[in-house]
Amino acid sequence: xxxxxxxxxxxxxxxxxxxxxxxxxxxxxxxxxxxxxxxxxxxxxxxxxxxxxxxxxxxxxxxxxxxxxxxxxxxxxxxxxxxxxxxxxxxxxxxxxxxxxxxxxxxxxxxxxxxxxxxxxxxxxxxxxxxxxxxxxxxxxxxxxxxxxxxxxxxxxxxxxxxxxxxxxxxxxxxxxxxxxxxxxxxxxxxxxxxxxxxxxxxxxxxxxxxxxxxxxxxxxxxxxxxxxxxxxxxxxxxxxxxxxxxxxxxxxxxxxxxxxxxxxxxxxxxxxxxxxxxxxxxxxxxxxxxxxxxxxxxxxxxxxxxxxxxxxxxxxxxxxxxxxxxxxxxxxxxxxxxxxxxxxxxxxxxxxxxxxxxxxxxxxxxxxxxxxxxxxxxxxxxxxxxxxxxxxxxxxxxxxxxxxxxxxxxxxxxxxxxxxxxxxxxxxxxxxxxxxxxxxxxxxxxxxxxxxxxxxxxxxxxxxxxxxxxxxxxxxxxxxxxxxxxxxxxxxxxxxxxxxxxxxxxxxxxxxxxxxxxx
Ligand code: ACM
Ligand code: ZN
Numbered sequence: 001x002x003x004x005x006x007x008x009x010x011x012x013x014x015x016x017x018x019x020x021x022x023x024x025x026x027x028x029x030x031x032x033x034x035x036x037x038x039x040x041x042x043x044x045x046x047x048x049x050x051x052x053x054x055x056x057x058x059x060x061x062x063x064x065x066x067x068x069x070x071x072x073x074x075x076x077x078x079x080x081x082x083x084x085x086x087x088x089x090x091x092x093x094x095x096x097x098x099x100x101x102x103x104x105x106x107x108x109x110x111x112x113x114x115x116x117x118x119x120x121x122x123x124x125x126x127x128x129x130x131x132x133x134x135x136x137x138x139x140x141x142x143x144x145x146x147x148x149x150x151x152x153x154x155x156x157x158x159x160x161x162x163x164x165x166x167x168x169x170x171x172x173x174x175x176x177x178x179x180x181x182x183x184x185x186x187x188x189x190x191x192x193x194x195x196x197x198x199x200x201x202x203x204x205x206x207x208x209x210x211x212x213x214x215x216x217x218x219x220x221x222x223x224x225x226x227x228x229x230x231x232x233x234x235x236x237x238x239x240x241x242x243x244x245x246x247x248x249x250x251x252x253x254x255x256x257x258x259x260x261x262x263x264x265x266x267x268x269x270x271x272x273x274x275x276x277x278x279x280x281x282x283x284x285x286x287x288x289x290x291x292x293x294x295x296x297x298x299x300x301x302x303x304x305x306x307x308x309x310x311x312x313x314x315x316x317x318x319x320x321x322x323x324x325x326x327x328x329x330x331x332x333x334x335x336x337x338x339x340x341x342x343x344x345x346x347x348x349x350x351x352x353x354x355x356x357x358x359x360x361x362x363x364x365x366x367x368x369x370x371x372x373x374x375x376x377x378x379x380x381x382x383x384x385x386x387x388x389x390x391x392x393x394x395x396x397x398x399x400x401x402x403x404x405x406x407x408x409x410x411x412x413x414x415x416x417x418x419x420x421x422x423x424x425x426x427x428x429x430x431x432x433x434x435x436x437x438x439x440x441x442x443x444x445x446x447x448x449x450x451x452x453x454x455x456x457x458x459x460x461x462x463x464x465x466x467x468x469x470x471x472x473x474x475x476x477x478x479x480x481x482x483x484x485x486x487x488x489x490x491x492x493x494x495x496x497x498x499x500x501x502x503x504x505x506x507x508x509x510x511x512x513x514x515x516x517x518x519x520x
C-alpha cells in the first residue's frame with residue numbers, strides 16, 4: 001500500500017518533470033508504445049504538407065514482422081525531424097493512425113520536440129457504442145464523434161439502431177418502422193414511458209424522433225471508412241423489440257384470447273413471420289454495412305408473453321423444448337446461421353451464451369466481466385464492455401454534483417483502472433478482441449449531454465485499448481487528459497469539467513455515507 005502510494009507520487013513527479021513547453025510524445029493520448037526524444041524542435045505546418053508517408057519500407061516491415069496481424073496493420077512510426085515529419089507504415093490504416101498522432105501533436109502545440117515514435121495497438125477492437133434508439137441524435141452528431149474517435153486512434157463505432165423507444169433505420173420492405181415507430185410522443189425516454197409508450201408519425205407536431213435513411217448510412221459508412229473506423233450496426237432481438245410489435249402486430253405474440261400483444265417487449269419466436277421479418281431486415285442491413293460483424297442484441301428478453309403465447313408454446317412443443325429460455329437460443333442460432341451463410345459474424349450481448357451458441361459468434365460482455373470470462377473459456381471471441389467499468393451513462397462524479405445518471409460512480413479513474421484481460425486465463429487471452437464504452441441514452445436526450453458523458457472517459461477507453469498495460473499510469477494519464485480536454489472544448493465538444501472534478505472522484509477515496517461507496 002505504502003509502496004503503491006510512493007510509486008504514484010514518483011510517477012506524478014516524473015510526469016511533471018517531463019513537461020516541456022512544446023508538444024511531444026509524452027503528451028499524447030493514447031500513450032505510444034515506444035518513443036525517444038532528441039534535441040531540437042520542429043513547427044508543423046497546418047496543412048500537413050510537411051508530412052511524408054513511406055508505405056512498406058523494408059526497415060519498417062522488419063520492425064513489425066513479429067507483431068500480431070491486426071497490430072501490424074495499424075502500426076506506424078513517426079519521425080519528427082528538424083526539417084519535417086516522416087511516417088512509416090505497412091498499410092494505409094497504419095499511415096492514418098500515424099497521421100492522427102501528428103495531428104494530436106499539432107493540436108497540442110504546433111511546435112513539437114524532435115522525436116521518434118514507434119506505435120501499435122494492444123487490442124484490435126477499440127470502440128464506443130451510441131444508443132440512437134432512446135434518443136436520436138442524427139448523422140452530424142455521429143460524424144463529429146467519429147472525428148473524435150479517429151483522433152484517439154479508436155476503430156469501432158457501434159450504433160444501437162433499434163429498441164422499444166424507436167426504430168432508426170430505413171428498411172424498404174417494412175415502411176411502418178420509419179413512418180410510425182421512429183416517431184414517439186415524449187421528447188425524453190421517461191416522458192414517453194410515462195405517457196404509456198405512444199408512437200405517432202413525423203408530421204404530428206408532438207412527434208419526437210427520426211431515423212437514418214439509406215443514404216445517411218452510406219454517408220456515415222464512407223466518412224468512417226476514410227478514418228479507418230468500422231460501424232457495427234445493432235438490430236436488437238428478441239428483447240427490446242416492442243416497437244416492431246407495434247409496427248407489425250400481426251407477428252407479435254398472441255395471448256390465450258387469440259389477440260396479438262403489440263405491447264409485448266419481445267419478438268414472438270413461435271411465429272414464422274418473425275423470422276421472415278428479421279431475415280428481410282438483415283438482408284437490407286447487409287447491403288448497407290460492408291463489415292464482418294453484425295450485432296443482434298440478445299440482452300434482457302423479458303420472455304413473459306412467451307409463456308402464454310399460443311405460437312411460442314406450439315414452437316416449444318414441436319422442438320421438444322422444456323424451458324422458455326430455449327426459445328431465445330432457437331432464434332439466435334437460426335439468425336447466426338443465416339448471417340454466417342452470408343459471410344457475416346454475429347455479435348451478441350452476453351446472454352446469448354446461455355442457450356447454446358456456435359463458436360463463431362462473438363460475445364459482448366456487459367453484465368460485468370463474468371460473461372466474457374465464460375465465453376472466452378468456451379472458445380468465443382469476446383469484446384469486453386462491462387457495466388462495472390465502462391458504462392458511460394453511469395455517474396462520472398458525485399451524484400449531488402452531476403446531471404441524473406445511472407448506477408454507481410464510474411469516474412475517469414475508475415474507468416482507467418480496467419484491464420480487459422482481468423480475470424481471463426492466459427490461455428484464452430487471444431479471444432479478447434478488445435473493449436468498448438457504451439453510452440445508453442435513456443437519461444441523455446441531447447447531443448451536448450452525450451458529449452459530456454463521453455469525454456474524457458472515452459480517452460481512457462482509447463488508452464486502455466492501445467497502450468501496453470505495464471505503461472499505463474493514472475496520474476500521468478490525468479495530466480494529459482486535462483490538456484486534451486481543453487483542446488476538445490476548443491474544437492466544440494462539450495466535455496465534462498475535469499478541472500473541477502471532486503477530489504473523491506480523482507482519488508477514489510470514499511466516505512461511508514456516499515451511496516456510491518459499496519460498488520466502487
Ligand atoms: C445492456 O446494457 N442491456 C446491454
Ligand atoms: Zn409468441
